[in-house]
Amino acid sequence: MGIAALVFDLDGTLVDSADDIAEAVNRTLDDLSLPRVSEATVRSWIGEGVRRLVTTALAHARSTRPLDEVMPTFMRHYRDCLLRSPRLYGGVVEVLQQLQARGLPMAICTNKPSALVPPLLDHLGIAGHFAYIIGGDTLPQRKPAAEPLLHAAQLLGQAPAHCLMVGDSATDLGAANAAGMPIVLVRYGYPRDLDLEAADAVAVIDDLRQLSACI
Missing domain, CATH: 3.40.50.1000 (HAD superfamily/HAD-like)
Known part of the structure; x- marks a missing residue:
């Protein structure tokens, strides 16, 4: 070639890194008093960027919280979980x-x-x-x-x-x-x-x- x-x-x-990304998502859901999701579920959401990831997580939880309101919380958890495992x-x-x-x-x-x-x-x-x-x-x-x-x-x-x-x-x-x-x-x-x-x-x-x- x-x-x-x-x-x-x-x-x-x-x-x-799916386990770490899933933990960041779940910590965000915890903060919103929404139910956690499995690592396998989050794995199926990975690949289209963090805003799309959080949008999908909110939709899955049937949350109407504005994305821009949730993103700072998610990004804090994403950074904290980056080197977790x-x-x-x-x-x-x-x-x-x-x-x-x-x-x-x-x-x-x-x-x-x-x-x-x-x-x-x-x-x-x-x-x-x-x-x-x-x-x-x-x-x-x-x-x-x-x-x-x-x-x-x-x-x-x-x-x-x-x-x-x-x-x-x-x-x-x-x-x-x-x-x-x-x-x-x-x-x-x-x-x-x-x-x-x-x-x-x-x-x-x-x-x-x-x-x-x-x-």
Whole structure:
């Protein structure tokens, strides 16, 4: 494919953070005297940014509280829970080291607020592998819009067609297709209702260590 750079999604692709995000949601619901929800339920909501996450949680609880009134409370809990128990998926460190050794520059493109990404990468020991971070608030648009990936490609100095997106969801797939960027999807993340087998992807892999075979 002539891949010269890679762009990684974060949550559900490199990091399993669903339990921490669920705890932030549930602490917010506690503060609103609303019932808690399961980690599996929150996992099905992850991927479209924090405002969409909280909107979905409020709708699920049939709450009419204004979103802008709830967001400061959620963001406080989100920051408090950020480093509670995140873990890297298997093979992440090994693969990032191999890609860096091959001289392939890498960026993160996530819908997570940008200020929360560096502390998480530092905590997990992988910050040094990424030249750029594009968060959900870096641009006016966020995935599945094309702009975040186009911006990542520009920062990496490559045409979108020469970058490879690695993600786990319909949000990632939509962004990659809109940007004209090839994508590899992982099966182990937060696919929600995405039919991975029917997705227009270069490959769908079970383990990130299979990525090198796709480049």
